[in-house]
Amino acid sequence: MISTSSFINNGEIYLKILLLEYITAGGFNDAPLPDSLLREGMLMRDALLRDFGAVAQVEITTTFDARLDEPKPQAQHKMQSYAVHTNTHPTEIWQKLLSECDAALVVAPETDGILHHLTQSLETAPIVNLGCNAASVKLTASKLATSRVLQQSGITTIPSYKADTFDCALAADNSLNGYVVKPNDGAGCENTWYFEDSSALNHWLQSNAEVLFKFLIQPYQTGLAASFSMLCKQGKAWVLACNEQKIEIDRTYSHLKYSGSYVNALARHYADFNELAQRIAETIPGLNGYVGVDVIIEDGVIYIVEINPRITTSYIGLQQSLHYNPAELILGLVNEDFSLPKHLTTHAVEVHVNA
Numbered sequence: 001m002i003s004t005s006s007f008i009n010n011g012e013i014y015l016k017i018l019l020l021e022y023i024t025a026g027g028f029n030d031a032p033l034p035d036s037l038l039r040e041g042m043l044m045r046d047a048l049l050r051d052f053g054a055v056a057q058v059e060i061t062t063t064f065d066a067r068l069d070e071p072k073p074q075a076q077h078k079m080q081s082y083a084v085h086t087n088t089h090p091t092e093i094w095q096k097l098l099s100e101c102d103a104a105l106v107v108a109p110e111t112d113g114i115l116h117h118l119t120q121s122l123e124t125a126p127i128v129n130l131g132c133n134a135a136s137v138k139l140t141a142s143k144l145a146t147s148r149v150l151q152q153s154g155i156t157t158i159p160s161y162k163a164d165t166f167d168c169a170l171a172a173d174n175s176l177n178g179y180v181v182k183p184n185d186g187a188g189c190e191n192t193w194y195f196e197d198s199s200a201l202n203h204w205l206q207s208n209a210e211v212l213f214k215f216l217i218q219p220y221q222t223g224l225a226a227s228f229s230m231l232c233k234q235g236k237a238w239v240l241a242c243n244e245q246k247i248e249i250d251r252t253y254s255h256l257k258y259s260g261s262y263v264n265a266l267a268r269h270y271a272d273f274n275e276l277a278q279r280i281a282e283t284i285p286g287l288n289g290y291v292g293v294d295v296i297i298e299d300g301v302i303y304i305v306e307i308n309p310r311i312t313t314s315y316i317g318l319q320q321s322l323h324y325n326p327a328e329l330i331l332g333l334v335n336e337d338f339s340l341p342k343h344l345t346t347h348a349v350e351v352h353v354n355a
C-alpha cells in the first residue's frame with residue numbers, strides 16, 4: 001500500500017482515482033443487465049462521478065458497459081472512460097487501470113463474493129482503497145455471520161436462521177407477524193420474500209429445497225424501516241445521514257420492494273444512530289469509508305437488519321442534504337486528524353430509484 005502522503009500535499013489532494021460501479025462498469029458484460037438494479041447503479045455512478053469530479057486536482061478513470069451510454073463529465077471534470085464490450089474480461093481491464101491510478105473506490109454487490117474479490121484485488125495493488133477492507137466485506141456480506149458478531153457485542157439484531165435447517169414448528173411462537181426469506185449474501189431487496197404464516201413459508205421451502213443453503217429466514221419485524229449513512233476509519237464512525245427507507249410488501253408476488261429513501265428525514269434519531277455507529281465500528285474495525293446500515297425502529301428499540309460495506313442508494317441525495325460534497329469527506333479520511341465540518345446541514349431529500 002502506498003503512503004497517502006503521495007497524493008496529499010499541504011491539504012490539497014492530487015490523485016487519479018478509479019471509480020467503478022459494477023453493473024454499469026461492465027460487470028455483467030456477458031449477461032443480461034439486471035433491470036431491477038441497473039437504475040440504482042446508474043444513479044449511484046453518476047452521483048459519484050459528479051462528486052469526485054468536483055474535487056480539485058482529481059482525475060477520474062472509469063469504465064462502462066458498451067450497451068450503455070458513455071458517462072458524461074461536467075465541463076470542469078477530468079475523466080477518462082473506457083467501454084467494456086462482450087467477450088472481454090472486465091477484471092483484466094480494471095486490473096490494468098488500477099496500475100495507473102493512485103486510489104480506487106468500488107461499488108459492487110456482495111452476492112457471490114463479487115465485492116470481496118474486487119476488494120482483494122485493490123489490496124494487492126499499490127493504491128489506496130477508499131472503501132472497506134476485504135475482511136470486513138467478507139464478514140458483512142454474510143447476514144448470518146454479521147448478526148452473530150453484532151450479537152456477541154451486545155448489539156440488537158433480528159434473529160436469523162439458516163433456511164436449510166429451519167423448523168417452522170419450533171419458531172412459530174417467535175413470528176406472529178410472518179416471515180422474511182432472503183439470500184444470506186443478497187443486496188437490497190433482491191430475491192427477498194414475505195410470508196404471512198408458516199404454511200406459506202413451508203410451501204416455499206419445499207419448492208426450493210435445492211437452493212435453501214443460500215437463504216436465511218427471519219421473523220418479520222414490524223416498525224419504521226430506516227438506515228444511516230456513516231463514514232468509518234480504524235474503529236471510529238461519523239454519521240452523515242439518518243434516512244427513512246421506502247420499503248413495502250408486494251402481496252401479489254410475496255416480495256419486499258425497495259423504491260428509495262428520504263435522506264436525513266430521521267435526524268431526530270441522530271444521537272441513537274451515532275451511538276450505534278460507534279459500537280459497530282469498534283466491533284468491525286475494518287469498515288472504512290462510506291458504509292450504510294439498514295435498521296428497523298420499533299418502540300424505541302433499533303434492530304440492525306444488515307451492514308452494507310459500500311456506497312448505498314442514500315448516497316445519491318447526500319450532497320443535496322448536507323450542502324457539502326461527500327466525496328471530499330471520503331477523501332478526507334486519509335488525514336490523521338479527520339473530523340466532520342461543523343456546518344453540515346440535514347435537509348430531508350427524497351431519492352427515487354424507480355423510473
